[in-house]
Amino acid sequence: MIRVLVFNEFQHEKDPNCRASTIYPEGIHTAIAGFLNKEADLTVKTCTLDDKNCGITEAVLKETDVLLWWGHMAHHRVPDEVAELVYREVNNGMGAVFLHSAHKSKPFMRLMGTDCSLIWRESDDLERIWTTTPSHPIASGLPPYFELPGEETYGEAFGIPTPEDIVFMGWFEGGEVFRSGCTWRRGHGRVFYFQPGHETYPTYYDENVQRVIRNAIRWAAPVYRVQNSMDCPNPPRVHHWGK
Amino acid sequence: MIRVLVFNEFQHEKDPNCRASTIYPEGIHTAIAGFLNKEADLTVKTCTLDDKNCGITEAVLKETDVLLWWGHMAHHRVPDEVAELVYREVNNGMGAVFLHSAHKSKPFMRLMGTDCSLIWRESDDLERIWTTTPSHPIASGLPPYFELPGEETYGEAFGIPTPEDIVFMGWFEGGEVFRSGCTWRRGHGRVFYFQPGHETYPTYYDENVQRVIRNAIRWAAPVYRVQNSMDCPNPPRVHHWGK
Amino acid sequence: MIRVLVFNEFQHEKDPNCRASTIYPEGIHTAIAGFLNKEADLTVKTCTLDDKNCGITEAVLKETDVLLWWGHMAHHRVPDEVAELVYREVNNGMGAVFLHSAHKSKPFMRLMGTDCSLIWRESDDLERIWTTTPSHPIASGLPPYFELPGEETYGEAFGIPTPEDIVFMGWFEGGEVFRSGCTWRRGHGRVFYFQPGHETYPTYYDENVQRVIRNAIRWAAPVYRVQNSMDCPNPPRVHHWGK
Amino acid sequence: MIRVLVFNEFQHEKDPNCRASTIYPEGIHTAIAGFLNKEADLTVKTCTLDDKNCGITEAVLKETDVLLWWGHMAHHRVPDEVAELVYREVNNGMGAVFLHSAHKSKPFMRLMGTDCSLIWRESDDLERIWTTTPSHPIASGLPPYFELPGEETYGEAFGIPTPEDIVFMGWFEGGEVFRSGCTWRRGHGRVFYFQPGHETYPTYYDENVQRVIRNAIRWAAPVYRVQNSMDCPNPPRVHHWGK
Numbered sequence: 002m003i004r005v006l007v008f009n010e011f012q013h014e015k016d017p018n019c020r021a022s023t024i025y026p027e028g029i030h031t032a033i034a035g036f037l038n039k040e041a042d043l044t045v046k047t048c049t050l051d052d053k054n055c056g057i058t059e060a061v062l063k064e065t066d067v068l069l070w071w072g073h074m075a076h077h078r079v080p081d082e083v084a085e086l087v088y089r090e091v092n093n094g095m096g097a098v099f100l101h102s103a104h105k106s107k108p109f110m111r112l113m114g115t116d117c118s119l120i121w122r123e124s125d126d127l128e129r130i131w132t133t134t135p136s137h138p139i140a141s142g143l144p145p146y147f148e149l150p151g152e153e154t155y156g157e158a159f160g161i162p163t164p165e166d167i168v169f170m171g172w173f174e175g176g177e178v179f180r181s182g183c184t185w186r187r188g189h190g191r192v193f194y195f196q197p198g199h200e201t202y203p204t205y206y207d208e209n210v211q212r213v214i215r216n217a218i219r220w221a222a223p224v225y226r227v228q229n230s231m232d233c234p235n236p237p238r239v240h241h242w243g244k
Numbered sequence: 245m246i247r248v249l250v251f252n253e254f255q256h257e258k259d260p261n262c263r264a265s266t267i268y269p270e271g272i273h274t275a276i277a278g279f280l281n282k283e284a285d286l287t288v289k290t291c292t293l294d295d296k297n298c299g300i301t302e303a304v305l306k307e308t309d310v311l312l313w314w315g316h317m318a319h320h321r322v323p324d325e326v327a328e329l330v331y332r333e334v335n336n337g338m339g340a341v342f343l344h345s346a347h348k349s350k351p352f353m354r355l356m357g358t359d360c361s362l363i364w365r366e367s368d369d370l371e372r373i374w375t376t377t378p379s380h381p382i383a384s385g386l387p388p389y390f391e392l393p394g395e396e397t398y399g400e401a402f403g404i405p406t407p408e409d410i411v412f413m414g415w416f417e418g419g420e421v422f423r424s425g426c427t428w429r430r431g432h433g434r435v436f437y438f439q440p441g442h443e444t445y446p447t448y449y450d451e452n453v454q455r456v457i458r459n460a461i462r463w464a465a466p467v468y469r470v471q472n473s474m475d476c477p478n479p480p481r482v483h484h485w486g487k
Numbered sequence: 488m489i490r491v492l493v494f495n496e497f498q499h500e501k502d503p504n505c506r507a508s509t510i511y512p513e514g515i516h517t518a519i520a521g522f523l524n525k526e527a528d529l530t531v532k533t534c535t536l537d538d539k540n541c542g543i544t545e546a547v548l549k550e551t552d553v554l555l556w557w558g559h560m561a562h563h564r565v566p567d568e569v570a571e572l573v574y575r576e577v578n579n580g581m582g583a584v585f586l587h588s589a590h591k592s593k594p595f596m597r598l599m600g601t602d603c604s605l606i607w608r609e610s611d612d613l614e615r616i617w618t619t620t621p622s623h624p625i626a627s628g629l630p631p632y633f634e635l636p637g638e639e640t641y642g643e644a645f646g647i648p649t650p651e652d653i654v655f656m657g658w659f660e661g662g663e664v665f666r667s668g669c670t671w672r673r674g675h676g677r678v679f680y681f682q683p684g685h686e687t688y689p690t691y692y693d694e695n696v697q698r699v700i701r702n703a704i705r706w707a708a709p710v711y712r713v714q715n716s717m718d719c720p721n722p723p724r725v726h727h728w729g730k
Numbered sequence: 731m732i733r734v735l736v737f738n739e740f741q742h743e744k745d746p747n748c749r750a751s752t753i754y755p756e757g758i759h760t761a762i763a764g765f766l767n768k769e770a771d772l773t774v775k776t777c778t779l780d781d782k783n784c785g786i787t788e789a790v791l792k793e794t795d796v797l798l799w800w801g802h803m804a805h806h807r808v809p810d811e812v813a814e815l816v817y818r819e820v821n822n823g824m825g826a827v828f829l830h831s832a833h834k835s836k837p838f839m840r841l842m843g844t845d846c847s848l849i850w851r852e853s854d855d856l857e858r859i860w861t862t863t864p865s866h867p868i869a870s871g872l873p874p875y876f877e878l879p880g881e882e883t884y885g886e887a888f889g890i891p892t893p894e895d896i897v898f899m900g901w902f903e904g905g906e907v908f909r910s911g912c913t914w915r916r917g918h919g920r921v922f923y924f925q926p927g928h929e930t931y932p933t934y935y936d937e938n939v940q941r942v943i944r945n946a947i948r949w950a951a952p953v954y955r956v957q958n959s960m961d962c963p964n965p966p967r968v969h970h971w972g973k
Contacts, residue, residue, distance in 0.1 A: 092845045092889065094622060105962070112843040114891075115917045116821040116959040120388075124967045129419050133400045136580060136675040136711040145363075145401070146419075154967075157376045157413060158388070160821065160917050160959060162843075162891060165651065166672075170400060170413070170421045175967040176372050176389075178415045188844045188889050189622040225622040230845040230889060233834070238853045238883075238904040335602045335646065337865060348719070355600040357648075358674045359578040359716040367724045379823060379918040379954040397724075403578065403674050403716060405600075405648060408894065409915075418724040429895075431601045431646050432865040468865040473602040473646060476591070481610045481640075481661040606874075615905050619886045631849075631887070632905075643862045643899060644874070656886060656899070656907045662858050662875075664901045 003043050003222045006065040007033050008057065010072040010079075011049035013200040021200035029071050029198070032205045033214065040215060050075055057083045059090070067096035067218045072106040073200065084108040092188025092230045096221025098214065101153075101198030104161075109194070112187050113161055119179070120156040126174040128152040128197065130181055130209075137168045139182065139193065139216045147209040153199035155179045161194070169213070171196055182213065184220075188230050191221040246286050246465045249308040250276050251300065253315040253322075254292035256443040264443035272314050272441075275448045276457065283458060293318055300326045305333040310464045312457070313352065316345035316443065327351040335431025335473045339464025341457065344396075344441030347404075352437070355430050356405055362422070363399040369417040371395040371440065373424055373452075380411045382425065382436065382459045390452040396442035398422045404437070412456070414439055425456065427463075431473050434464040489529050489708045492551040493519050494543065496558040496565075497535035499686040507686035515557050515684070518691045519700065526701060536561055543569045545576070553582035553704045558592040559686065570594045578674025578716045582707025584700065587684030590645075595680070598673050602646040605665070607639060612660040614638040614683065616667055616695075623654045625668065625679065625702045633695040639685035641665045647680070655699070657682055668699065670706075674716050677707040732772050732951045735794040736762050737786065739801040739808075740778035742929040750929035758800050758927075761934045762943065769944060779804055786812045791819040796947045799838065802831035802929065813837040821917025821959045825950025827943065830882075830927035833890075838923070841916050845889040848908070850882060855903040857881040857926065859910055859938075866897045868911065868922065868945045876938040882928035884908045890923070898942070900925055911942065913949075917959050920950040 009030035013021035025032050030047040037045045046065075048056025062068070068087065072079065084107035091097050091112060099109045104117045128149045132140045156177030162185065169182030181196035195213060198204045205211070252273030256264035268275050273290040280288045289308075291299025305311070311330065315322065327350035334340050334355060342352045347360045374389045399420030405428065412425030424439035438456060441447045448454070495516035499507035511518050516533040523531045532551075534542025548554070554573065558565065570593035577583050577598060585595045590603045617632045642663030648671065655668030667682035681699060684690045691697070738759035742750035754761050759776040766774045775794075777785025791797070797816065801808065813836035820826050820841060828838045833846045860875045885906030891914065898911030910925035924942060927933045934940070 088843065089845075114817065114841040114843040116818075118959055118962045120963045120965055122964060122967055126967075131400045131421055133402070133423075134672075135401055136672070136677075136709075138710055141710065156965075157374045158378055159376070162914065162916065163409070163894060165892065166406070167410075170423075172415060172419055172421045176415055178374055178413045178421045180376075180413075185891065186620075186622065187891065191622075223622075224624055224627065230847055233847045234849045235851060236849055236885075238851055238855070331600065332602075357574065357598040357600040359575075361716055361719050363720045363722055365721060365724055369724075377915075379915065379920075379952075381953055384953065399722075405671065405673065406651065408649065428648065429863075429865065430648065434865075466865075467867055467870065473604055476604050477606045478608060479606055479642075481608055481612070617886045617907055619888070619909075621887055643860045644864055645862070649895070652892070656909075658901060658905055658907045662901055664860055664899045664907045666862075666899075 003218060004064060004066045005037060005043050005045045005069065005218055006061070007045060007047045007069045008055060008071065009047065009049050010075045011051060012075050013073065019200065024203050025200065029200065029205060033069060036211045037215065037218070043218065050078060055079055055083050057086055059086055062086055062090040062095060065095055066223055067098060067221045069098045069100060069214070070103045070106055070108060071100045071198065073102035076106050079107050081107065084111045088112055089231065091190035091192060093228065094189035094223040094226030096190055096218070096223060097192050098217045098221060099192070099194045101196060104194060112192055115162055116160040118160040120177070122154040122175065124154060124175055125151045126154045129172040130197065131170045131172065132168070133170050134166050134168045137166055138220045139168045139184070139213060141216050142212055143209060149197055149202065149204055149207060151202050152197055152204065155196050189225050189227060190223065193217045193221055246461060247307060247309045248280060248286050248288045248312065248461055249304070250288060250290045250312045251298060251314065252290065252292050253318045254294065255318050256316065262443065267446050268443065272443065272448060276312060279454045280458065280461070286461065293321060298322055298326050300329055302329055305329055305338060308338055309466055310339035310341060310461045312341045312343060313346045313349055314343045314441065315349040319349050322350050324350065327354045331355055332474065334433035334435060336471065337432035337466040337469030339433055339461070339466060340435050341460045341464060342435070342437045344439060347437060355435055358405055359403040361403040363420070365397040365418065367397060367418055368394040369397045372415040373440065374413045374415065375411070376413050377409050377411045380409055381463045382411045382427070382456060384459050385455055386452060392440055392445065392447055392450060394445050395440055395447065398439050432468050432470060433466065436460045436464055489704060490550060490552045491523060491529050491531045491555065491704055492547070493531065493533045493555045494541060494557065495533065495535050496561045497537065498561050499559065505686065510689050511686070515686065515691060519555065522697045523701070523704070529704065536564060541565055541569050543572055545572055548572055548576040548581060551581055552709055553584060553707045555584045555586060556589045556592055556594060557586045557684065559588035562592050565593050567593065570597045574598055575717065577676035577678060579714065580675035580709040580712030582676055582704070582709060583678050584703045584707060585678070585680045587682060590680060598678055599648055601648055604646040606642040606663070608661065609639050610661055611637045612640045615658040616683065617656045617658065618654070619656050620652050620654045623652055624706045625654045625670070625699060627702050628698055629695060635683055635688065635690055635693060637688050638683055638690065641682050675711050675713060676709065679703040679707055732947060733793060733795045734766060734772050734774045734798065734947055735790070736774065736776045736798045737784060737800065738776065738778050739804045740780065741804050742802065748929065753932050754929070758929065758934060762798065765940045766944070766947070772947065779807060784808055784812050786815055788815055791815055791824060794824055795952055796825035796827060796950045798827045798829060798943070799832045799835055800829045800927065801835040805835050808836050810836065813840045817841055818960065820919035820921060822957065823918035823952040823955030825920050825947070825952060827946045827950060828921070828923045830925060833923060841921055842891055844891055847889040849885040849906070851904065852882050853904055854880045855883045858901040859926065860899045860901065861897070862899050863895050863897045866895055867949045868897045868913070868942060870945050871941055872938060878926055878931065878933055878936060880931050881926055881933065884925050918954050918956060919952065922946045922950055
């Protein structure tokens with residue numbers, strides 16, 4: 002059983018002037034939890050910016066196998082301590098999946114060490130998402146490409162460290178390309194970034210997007226986990242010669 | 245002084261029914277040598293499939309710093325021995341730049357170890373080429389993106405080993421994306437692949453394309469070169485203990 | 488059920504003057520098949536240089552999930568066609584595990600594109616093998632390090648493409664270091680190289696070595712496999728705008 | 731002219747009970763500046779923990795091409811703001827070279843996103859440093875290996891992101907191996923980590939160590955630099971078709 006925790010800042014959806022309030026009336030986290038809850042091997046919890054400390058404590062993360070993160074307009078309201086906790090627990094072996102505008106979230110930037118910048122535009126571009134590494138577990142069951150009729154445009158240069166695998170690349174009607182699905186190992190944990198998911202489009206109801214997220218969770222589930230990877234052990238010298 | 249050798253199969257250009265015969269009447273190699281010869285730090289030679297053994301011998305490669313390769317319809321007519329010589333000399337430290345349809349050339353495939361497959365289409369698509377790693381020496385002086393009004397479309401999944409750097413990514417009007425500028429180290433040598441350059445378009449007269457090729461040559465020029473990297477030395481044991 | 492094929496050149500073991508004849512009287516392949524056959528999820532076949540075409544045909548590889556390869560003194564007697572078949576089927580999705588002196592085997596070199604050279608010495612050095620990526624599936628269940636009382640020494644610089652993961656690194660009593668366990672993706676297939684296993688030492692009876700090989704087989708088992716990755720599809724253009 | 735800034739915490743050297751006070755009476759930074767000042771293409775400044783804000787401001791970094799960093803016992807006394815400034819300016823294009831125990835310094839950890847842990851021991855082990863990528867500019871002029879008669883032992887598993895290049899690997903008499911010279915790109919900047927340099931050994935007087943540091947500075951010097959890479963541009967849509 003993989004224990005999933007979905008964090009969502011849950012701001013746009015509460016704004017009646019934002020399309021998100023119609024598309025995701027109960028929040029993006031609830032929509033994501035909705036399709037994940039149909040999976041027999043997953044148990045899903047959610048938390049938001051409204052929860053104390055974002056609902057994230059060391060104890061909570063120790064009970065989490067894979068953390069999903071959605072944030073956008075309120076990155077700055079996530080305490081630095083929460084980013085630090087996530088960074089530490091990923092290094093201990095917890096998996097993490099960062100969605101869409103979470104590229105500028107504190108925990109993602111903390112794990113990458115780069116600026117995570119990109120170019121962007123809201124112009125209802127069609128996006129076509131190509132599977133660039135079909136043999137990657139996260140691409141399992143995905144077609145050569147699939148389309149989203151409208152998405153926020155994200156474009157290169159994307160300020161990330163060279164990904165270990167680029168599983169998906171995005172093509173936008175307006176002329177942009179993007180490394181849309183990228184993996185990294187950080188310490189003992191695995192990190193996946195997935196670009197689609199702007200709050201004003203029903204992206205998380207898309208069957209292919211849901212499949213990618215399910216695959217990513219299974220891929221990121223820990224295979225090795227420690228209590229505290231920050232320690233540097235000081236083992237004794239073992240002599241093998243001059244005996 | 246960087247010694248450049250440009251190999252071109254030189255077939256399409258001799259076919260009066262092919263647009264290439266009008267665009268590159270003296271061959272793609274001559275067009276490339278033309279703009280390279282304006283550079284004070286480069287000396288340029290060319291060779292083609294018409295030359296004995298493609299004009300490539302071990303001695304010729306030992307006198308070459310960077311080899312450029314263009315091939316398409318006649319890959320199979322390049323002797324296996326030529327591919328082997330290129331593979332060996334790159335490992336010894338020679339640089340190599342593979343252009344457009346050279347993705348399926350024998351020497352490139354020999355160096356990659358993969359199928360180097362892609363999807364393709366000839367439909368006069370506009371291509372927009374994005375600079376994804378602006379700090380890479382091959383991107384020096386290039387804008388965030390530049391366009392070619394028509395190119396052969398190449399699309400993912402591109403069957404290459406994970407590149408060390410993706411310097412450029414291509415966007416095609418018809419809906420495809422492509423890792424258009426990629427680098428690898430092979431032994432002591434450096435390899436660059438660059439996607440634009442179909443024979444029926446005047447791509448090699450484009451100022452930005454020329455700049456990429458010049459940059460790539462300077463980047464691929466050897467910094468360390470050996471006579472024969474195939475040998476496995478058998479050094480004696482040096483004791484440091486039990487003294 | 489993972490279908491494993493173990494290729495061994497089987498030369499040293501038939502030489503009564505070689506220690507291998509005493510340690511592996513029925514061949515290294517038989518020793519490896521011996522411990523693999525205890526696994527419920529593996530079915531194991533073997534083949535050697537004595538078999539016609541090394542026992543390797545396209546049909547045989549299509550029925551193989553993971554190929555293991557041991558070779559040393561008779562690399563040159565493996566037909567080029569066999570190396571070509573292995574290269575193609577790995578790109579189609581078959582897994583491959585190359586053992587010890589197989590670093591200079593034709594199929595491994597064909598997949599790497601480099602010289603695969605190293606320095607070496609036979610001086611009965613103790614080797615200590617460090618787990619450098621404990622969260623990698625191939626490291627599952629392995630300790631921080633384990634030792635082999637005697638091994639052939641292999642040392643850097645090892646002429647391989649930058650590995651995707653370095654799972655193990657070797658330390659040798661005589662002063663050498665080596666990237667002893669390395670992974671690469673080639674096309675749709677996964678490749679693992681593992682350095683220990685000289686014919687004059689009982690390395691393949693070592694419990695940790697056996698665990699590494701079992702882990703590597705499970706890791707390299709195909710998740711995506713195609714009939715022929717060499718083809719370049721030519722899909723039609725799909726218009727999305729007013730042309 | 732490459733503008734170098736050497737930061738050293740400068741604590742051990744002021745402790746009369748520490749060997750460092752005899753070996754580096756004026757501080758490690760002064761020793762490093764000493765051999766760098768002999769280079770015609772370098773201008774060198776130094777700063778320490780005694781300086782206000784470690785001597786590091788945004789303005790100072792904007793005038794720095796490559797920052798060297800040595801720290802150990804007082805990592806915690808470096809303000810978080812200083813680490814943030816270094817992280818930002820590396821992403822803007824500044825080069826950074828982290829020496830020895832700086833693996834646990836705030837700016838290095840900020841750039842890596844991992845725990846940067848390792849195993850260690852002080853037992854006067856001889857270290858032998860192997861050149862694993864002889865064609866890398868940082869290895870220019872270095873022999874296949876060189877030795878330091880005594881160093882602090884650092885061992886794997888080293889908790890870093892997969893390096894882009896492993897230029898050097900260390901072998902320690904007591905049985906450890908280490909990825910001793912590693913490179914990464916972070917944003918537009920280049921980062922190098924180099925393991926030797928414990929304060930109780932005269933490592934920075936070693937000719938080969940000095941050569942590595944000089945090479946690293948020249949390699950890390952910016953080729954592309956921006957004012958503020960944190961911004962995400964929002965360019966307009968450029969239509970190419972009938973919309």
